[in-house]
Amino acid sequence: MAQYLVLLYEDEAGWQAGGPAAEAGLKAHKEFAQKHGDVLRGGNALQPTSTATTIRDGVVTDGPFAETKEALGGFYLIEADDLDQALAVAKDVPAPFGGVEVRPIMTFD
Amino acid sequence: MSAAAAAVADAHRREWARVLAATVRVTRDLDLAEECVQDAYARALTAWQDGVPANPAAWLTTTARRRALDELRRSATLRSKLPLLVEPAPAGEPSPFPDDRLRLVFTCCHPALAMEAQVALTLRLLCGLTTADVARAFLVPETTMAARLTRAKKKIAAARIPYRVPPPSELPHRVHAVLAVVHVLFTTGHTAATGPSLRRPDLVERALDLARMLRLLLPADADVAGLLALILLTDARRETRVGPDGRLLLLEEQDRARWDRSAITEGVALVREALRHRPPGRFALQAAIAAVHAEAPSWRETDWREIVALYDLLRDRWPSPVVELNRAVAVGLAEGPAVGLAALEPLGREPQLARYGYLAAARADFLRRLGRAEEARLAYQEALVLTDNDVERRFLAERLAGLA
Numbered sequence A: 001m002a003q004y005l006v007l008l009y010e011d012e013a014g015w016q017a018g019g020p021a022a023e024a025g026l027k028a029h030k031e032f033a034q035k036h037g038d039v040l041r042g043g044n045a046l047q048p049t050s051t052a053t054t055i056r057d058g059v060v061t062d063g064p065f066a067e068t069k070e071a072l073g074g075f076y077l078i079e080a081d082d083l084d085q086a087l088a089v090a091k092d093v094p095a096p097f098g099g100v101e102v103r104p105i106m107t108f109d
Numbered sequence B: 001m002s003a004a005a006a007a008v009a010d011a012h013r014r015e016w017a018r019v020l021a022a023t024v025r026v027t028r029d030l031d032l033a034e035e036c037v038q039d040a041y042a043r044a045l046t047a048w049q050d051g052v053p054a055n056p057a058a059w060l061t062t063t064a065r066r067r068a069l070d071e072l073r074r075s076a077t078l079r080s081k082l083p084l085l086v087e088p089a090p091a092g093e094p095s096p097f098p099d100d101r102l103r104l105v106f107t108c109c110h111p112a113l114a115m116e117a118q119v120a121l122t123l124r125l126l127c128g129l130t131t132a133d134v135a136r137a138f139l140v141p142e143t144t145m146a147a148r149l150t151r152a153k154k155k156i157a158a159a160r161i162p163y164r165v166p167p168p169s170e171l172p173h174r175v176h177a178v179l180a181v182v183h184v185l186f187t188t189g190h191t192a193a194t195g196p197s198l199r200r201p202d203l204v205e206r207a208l209d210l211a212r213m214l215r216l217l218l219p220a221d222a223d224v225a226g227l228l229a230l231i232l233l234t235d236a237r238r239e240t241r242v243g244p245d246g247r248l249l250l251l252e253e254q255d256r257a258r259w260d261r262s263a264i265t266e267g268v269a270l271v272r273e274a275l276r277h278r279p280p281g282r283f284a285l286q287a288a289i290a291a292v293h294a295e296a297p298s299w300r301e302t303d304w305r306e307i308v309a310l311y312d313l314l315r316d317r318w319p320s321p322v323v324e325l326n327r328a329v330a331v332g333l334a335e336g337p338a339v340g341l342a343a344l345e346p347l348g349r350e351p352q353l354a355r356y357g358y359l360a361a362a363r364a365d366f367l368r369r370l371g372r373a374e375e376a377r378l379a380y381q382e383a384l385v386l387t388d389n390d391v392e393r394r395f396l397a398e399r400l401a402g403l404a
Helices: A010-015 A020-034 A083-090 B003-027 B030-050 B056-072 B099-110 B117-125 B131-139 B142-158 B171-190 B202-218 B222-237 B261-275 B282-295 B304-318 B321-335 B337-349 B359-370 B373-385 B392-401
Strands: A001-009 A038-043 A052-055 A058-062 A071-080 A098-105
Touching: A001 A010, A001 A083, A010 A020, A010 A071, A010 B359, A058 B099, A083 A098, A083 B142, A098 B373, B003 B030, B003 B099, B003 B392, B030 B056, B030 B117, B030 B142, B056 B282, B099 B171, B117 B131, B117 B142, B117 B171, B117 B202, B131 B261, B171 B202, B202 B222, B222 B261, B222 B282, B261 B282, B282 B304, B304 B321, B321 B337, B321 B359, B337 B359, B359 B373, B359 B392, B373 B392
Parallel strands: none
Antiparallel strands: A001 A071, A001 A098, A038 A071, A052 A058
16 A cells, blocks of 8 residues: 545635635535545645745745645545556545646655 | 577567566566566577577566566565555466566556656567667657656656556556557657658557557457557558659659558458447547548549548547648548638647648648649748658758749
């Protein structure tokens, strides 16, 4: 077994605007968590990038690490046998205002 | 070349993928498997001087696997901590040399790898080309290609891309990914993007070998049959595409008596089979169009209406500006250059075709046929700017010079 982090990159404006699209998105996340509860090891939604603080070379600045239209807005940690299985789960992750990135978790022994 | 060397070269061409795929099962590491298989071929050069074994692939696999086991024992602690995910073979497998080529195919052509990496891995691991040869095929420095291959292999191990044939539910779209790689190899070889010769026979032959292998391993797949048919029917014209003086010869001018009849017969039979699948796939339809040309006794007797009808089906199945362009050309041949020119007109606004020399060339040809020399001149000049293949450039320059 291996663990993968599914990173959700989306246009924050979509969620902030609320309305039926965002409501449907929230519902979809609940359904996703129910459907894949057996492989989910964790996950969270993040506050918007306007709340982010970046530290580079010890210098603290306001704002996210990189200014992009689609920002990291949340993640799921999942467990899977291989990439194919991880991708099958990741395809179900709702990301109505963007997409997701799947990254294998490094293991040290 | 000695008999042994010839037999080794032959086995390299025919059996590389099978031997490597069976060795990967033991090593669970692509690099070590490659090393051991290369070593087995080197040993065969000497060992086979006393006689070539009855089953060269079995000999090579045994030799490569023995070396692999030695290596694994010697350096048990040094080996990669990320072994490939090899699923056990189905129980009751009779042969000690399983045909794992399909696993290797699906690993090399995994959609999580960049297309250029998939193509490079396919040439390296399935066709057995050296890294230098793969680099030459794609006109990049050898160090660049070596880095590309290393990066792809690292991703296979680190992201755990499995070494297995996908389950039936995933198979159709995974087969499409594999066919896309073989198709890229073929089109790259059929008309080289740049350089002095029109065709790159080495790449065409590799694409044909791969398509034949897939046909053998997936005999019921209509898309595989369609792609093999497309390659056979298109490449059947290889001897006639360029004149003795190196000039590009259009379909219209080609000596059809010199088209490869056995390739056409085989291709046409495959098209019939592929078209029985409903709805027919993209490659089957493209092959059907090539089959109409292959079976027409002459350019004048070509059934352009049938070709337009096939392009209509292809357009539904696989909408793309390039299909629209080819369809417009066929419309012009069926109904005259004025209608063809009108069909090309909306394509000028397609961003995907903005740097596509064939659009300008097609427009130039219709304008020339209509006697609109000034406009034709501009269109030929535009096509020349967008074309880097020397043979094609010469053709366009001659047409330009021939305008009244």
